[in-house]
Amino acid sequence: MRQLHLSTASEAPKLDAQMVAMATPYAECGMDLNFTPDEQRFRADVRAFIDANLPTAIRDKVLNGKRLSKDDFLTWHKILYRQGWVAANWPVEFGGTGWTAVQQHIFSEEAADAGAPGLMPFGLVMVAPVIMAFGNRAQQEYFLPRILSGEDWWCQGYSEPGSGSDLASLKTRAERVGDKYIVNGQKTWTTLGQYADWIFCLVRTSVDARKQEGISFLLIDMKTPGIQVRPIIMLDGEHEVNEVWFDNVEVPVQNLVGEENKGWTYAKFLLGHERTGIAEVGRSKRRLKRLKDIAARQCGTDGRPLIEDLRFRDRIAQVEIELMALEITNLRVIAAEMEKKAPGPEASLLKIRGSEIQQTLSELLMLALGSDALPYQEAALDAGYDGPLAGPDYAAPLAGQYFNTRKTTIYGGSNEIQKNIISKMILGF
Amino acid sequence: MDFTFTEEQHQFQDSLQRFVRKDYDFERRRAIIASDAGWSREVWQQLAEMGVMALALPEAYDGFGGGGFDTLLVMEALGRGMVVEPYLATVVLGAGVLIDAGSAAQRQAVLPAVAAGERLLALAHDEPGQRYASSTIATTAQAVDGGYRIDGQKSVVLHGAEADQLIVSARTAGDVRDAQGISLFLVDATAPGVERFGYPTQDGLRAASIRFNNVRVGADALIGTEHEALAVIEKALDRGIAALCAEAVGNMTATIEATVGYLKTRKQFGVPIGTFQALQHRAVDMYLHAEQARSMAYLAAAKLEAPSGERRQAVSAAKVLVSQSAHFVGQQAVQLHGGIGVTDELAVSHYFKRLTMISMLFGDADFHLDRFGQHLAA
Structure with missing residues (x-):
């Protein structure tokens, strides 16, 4: 590409191709929404590891919306611990991975896509960074290794x-x-x-x-x-x-x-610490796949698959587009994090849109069932249940998940509180 | 993955934004759109001198070889000031078609003149009643005397009355709705038989109805392969959509700035109205829409050179979300301004009108939701 030259001194700045070449060729780098070869290799490594090590029984529970036991969570935690991957967000000195924000994102996306259970955030993501930043040496030495190993819940x-x-x-x-x-x-x-x-x-x-x-x-x-x-x-x-x-x-x-x-200061530190995981992009992408899959198997009113019903298709398309936008916004925030830019209102933005999308997906998953959403078969939520089913095998958890997902716009600071936070930043009131 | 613009891109956008802010304020724009021409040759020349037209043109034709993100930076800056000069029509659509499909001779004859700010182009594609179906073309181009004879009617040709040359889609074979059989021609706007009726659009820009009566062009007027132009047109329209998304982002940024400024200063009940939570949350919703729209404008710009299926998906997704955001942000900006928002006096109503027209150009949200959703049925 020809080099582009800017004179910033004049009132009406000009690009003059004839001027002496500048040191940096124009657009040699910058704006690229693709992952780098290194990041792609990292993704492949993560995927291969999860493929080989995530127990099938646990994966099937996650993908099919079955109940997970304390043991299921801990089993996966310990597998990652042995690999040195359990503390994605921690610095190396405390036994973390030292991954960049992009790597952390790739890991959580791959884990969600593969059907890995979520890691409990309370130790790893919430209290650990507070102990690292404000705890004393004795607290760090006692608590952090036990959080890593999964010894303490x-x-x-x-x-x-x-x-x-x-x-x-x-x-x-x-x-x-x-x-x-x-x-x-x-x-x-x-x-x-x-x-x-x-x-x-x-x-x-x-x-x-x-x-x-x-x-x-x-x-x-x-x-x-x-x-x-x-x-x-x-x-x-x-x-x-x-x-x-x-x-x-x-x-x-x-x-x-x-x-x-001084606890309020530490609590606020904690709230601002975890900005990107909050969007739950990986999990929502998995749920979207599930929605498409179920809508293709459910029958629409005219006997054709539900996914070909234009009204339902439009609703899937709409939430898919909103999720695409959220994913890119999330990547933009991660990029800003890599540049060590101060947090703006993004965490609140990601929380609001991320939670709304989770709710929309859970609602569409339920609606896809039609009247098969009605049966309440709590026993069918346990893996291995082989009793009679009132509807298709994928139906039992979906209405419950819809009801449960109403929490996402309430917890972690309700969406209305998040809007107050953003308002303070953009309006100053 | 890299979400940073280069230093040069930053400097360029800063310069352009400064120009728009200082030399293209609301009053200047008002005077320009009220003039007979409806655009300013002086502004166009200044933009050309800054390198705005050359930025995304190929180096071989006096351009700088920039890509989708350079166009995005230009459009965002122009969007902030609602610049009415025909950048979209001339550079994005017109030059874009020639870059993709023009012969070396056509490019050489046109692109350097575009880079220098001496040539305006327009894409004459839409037809009355076509709505957004890009393959519905009734205008015909019959092969005669070693050239073509063009007859038909084009509507809402952006900046069509001001253009020096027109890029005209016409049917060389097949039926009105066939995807095959469409060709593109480079036609002098003043050629015998070209009748142009120019008019202002709702947002203060210009467009034209153009009638082609027995317009004769040579074989060298054909752009690309005969009968095979639909792919070229669709790519040009996708470029146009990506550019409009970026313009909308610039517009929404300015709209929100104006609205937030108003909420901070307008007092009722003895306090700034921005202290009321109902209005605060509405302003936040505007911000949320604009940020998601920005993300999708980036996606569209990034995918312009991707394989056509992937490009279509990304561009349609972007147009859906940006159009919906444009409606929301525009409507709420007017609402939060109250009575003054529905007058001609303030910029906000003009921003609103431009956002509305952007949302409807090259396919509205419903059209693109349908186009995007087609992958679900496949």
């Missing part, structure tokens, strides 16, 4: 019955008595807390200051006397979340992360 103690969107109003108290904190209160929406060994909690250590300034970040052993976990059954009939009650729970002061009353 973590859960999150943020929300309370009276503190949802207004999280900083939380009331769970931690009173310093000697070298202990005495914790009293209640946390809620604790995902898979029934399996957890540890919980990271936001607790109130001061009531004098502004509400954000009296919060501390505590790590609590779930086996401590005084902790009670009570199940909350979700609208799909499943036990996914819990209440966690604290009754005079004694926590050694060594389990305070960072400084007392």
Whole structure:
């Protein structure tokens, strides 16, 4: 390509092909939506490893929407741990992969496509970066290896019955008595807390200051006397979340992360830390495939496959296009991350659109079933169920997944809260 | 994977944006669209001197050999200022056809003049009642006397009355709706038998109805292979769509800036209206649409040289999302401005009108949703 020359000094800048050649040939690099050969090789390596190592029984459960046990999650976690791939987002010094943001993206895309179960984020993605950034040496040395190996299962103690969107109003108290904190209160929406060994909690250590300034970040052993976990059954009939009650729970002061009353800062750090996984692009791509597959097998009203019904086809096409846009936006954010650009409103954008697309897909998957969506056969959600089925074998989980997926626009900061965040950035109000 | 523009691309876009901001403000634009010609030869010359026309043309014809992303940068910058000069018609569509299918002689005769800002082109393809079906061509080109005789009617030819040369699609064989049998011709706009009726469009740009009555051209007027022009036309239209997507992104950026500025300064009930959550969330929705549209404009630009099936998919997907976003952003910008938004006085209504027309050019969202969705049935 001929070189292009710019004079920025003049008022009406000109490109002058006759000017002396500039050092860098024009457009030698820049804007390329394709992955590099190195990135493609990396993808091939990841795919080959997952192919060879993901247990078939687990993959089949994921692809068919069957229940996953604690063991299933841990089995996959440990397989990746042995390969050194479990902590995609960690730096090498703590035993992470040291992967670039692009590599992390490729890994999660491949894992989702292959039907690998998601890795539990509570330890790897949520508490670990806080411990790395704000914990002391002893905390790092104790907790991080146990998170890596899967020895400790973590859960999150943020929300309370009276503190949802207004999280900083939380009331769970931690009173310093000697070298202990005495914790009293209640946390809620604790995902898979029934399996957890540890919980990271936001607790109130001061009531004098502004509400954000009296919060501390505590790590609590779930086996401590005084902790009670009570199940909350979700609208799909499943036990996914819990209440966690604290009754005079004694926590050694060594389990305070960072400084007392600085917990809100750490919590916000955590929220801004994980920007791209939140879009769930890989998972949605897998669900889209499933939708096309089911819509091709379901019968439309005129006897032709449902996918050829123009109204339904348009709805699939629309969500596919929105997912394409989300994927590229996600890649743009990853690219900005690689350039170490400060986070803008993108995390909120990805959360809003990503969650909406997950909901649309789950809704279309259910609608594709027609009246076969109605039967509630919870026993059929277990792998190996061989009793009678009320409908096609793929039908049993889909309505429940639709109901369950309503959570995505609520959790992690509701979409309305995300819009407040974006508004503050673009409007300043 | 690389989402960064080169330093040169950045500098180029900055320069062009500065030019648009300083020398093509809303009042200047208003004067230009109210003039008889409806466009400014002076602005066109300035753009040519900056290298805007040459940027995406091949090096062999006085261009800089740029690609889809260079066109994207130009269109985004032009979109910010709603520049009405015929870049899309002349460079993207007209020159694009010649780059893809023109003979060396045709390119040599036309492209350097385009690069220098001395030649305007228009693609005369749409016909009355055709809607978006690109193979519906009733205009005929009959082989006579070693050349062709063109007869027929073209409608909504972008900048057709201003163009020096027309690229005309005409049927050399087959029936009105056949994909085969369409050919393209390079025709002088002032040739005997060419009747042009120019008019302004809703967004202040210009277009024309053009009638061809017994227009005689030589065999050398044929562009590419006889009967085989549909693929060339579809690629040109896809280039046009990618360019429009980029223009829409520039337009939406400016529209949102204007709207956010208004929300911050307009007071009611004693406070800026931007403090009201209902309006904040609407502004955020506009931002979300514009960001997704930007992603799809990138995709369309990236896929222009891909195999035709892949290119079509990407371009149609982009046009669906950008058209939907254009409607949303335009409508809500007007709504958030309140009464002043539905007047001619502020730029916002003009941005809205241009966004609306962009959404309808070369296939609206429904048309492209259908085209995109065809892979599902296959």
